[in-house]
Amino acid sequence: MINVIAAVSTVVVASGEGAEEMPSVLAVPIDELIIGIIAFLVVFGGLAKFALPSIKKTLEDRTNAIEGGIERATAAEAEAKDLLEQYRAQLAQAREEASAIRTQAQADRSALIEEARGEARVAAAQVTAAGEAQLAADRSQATAALTRQVGELAVTLAGKVVGQSLTDDARVRSTVDEFLNDLERQAAS
Secondary structure, three states: OHHHHHHHHHHHHHHHHOOOOOOOOOOOOHHHHHHHHHHHHHHHHHHHHHHHHHHHHHHHHHHHHHHHHHHHHHHHHHHHHHHHHHHHHHHHHHHHHHHHHHHHHHHHHHHHHHHHHHHHHHHHHHHHHHHHHHHHHHHHHHHHHHHHHHHHHHHHHHHHHHOOOOOOHHHHHHHHHHHHHHHHHHHHO
16 A cells, blocks of 8 residues: 555656656565565465365355255155145045945935835825724724614604504514615615
């Protein structure tokens, strides 16, 4: 820096005086050059001996960390792809199972409906048969009651027509039976 100031002051003085020869700005004194080179080599040697190994170690650690991170990322990506494929396969399997369950449920529902219909038909047939049996029993009771009443009325009328009391049970029964048979013959023809 001293050289620069001297060179600048020389240029200023030279411009004031007019015709002096100007020293070269690029000319460096040899002694300063040698001292500068020695100082540079000492600083460079110290840096090379003390700072460079730790810098190299730090760079290698960073390189290993980056390469290891890339390898871990690649491994994680491969593992993620495998897991994705497994999940997709499980999802497809679950969908197939759900479809099979739905199909089975529909078949079971149809079978239950048919079974319930069959049971309903059997129950209806039993109710109908019981109703018809009750109706037949009621009809036979009504027929017997009507037969008895008609018989009693016939005996009473016959007693009035004949003019005598028909209290003998055997004779009354035979008369009633004969009357009813005549009525049945007339209804049939």
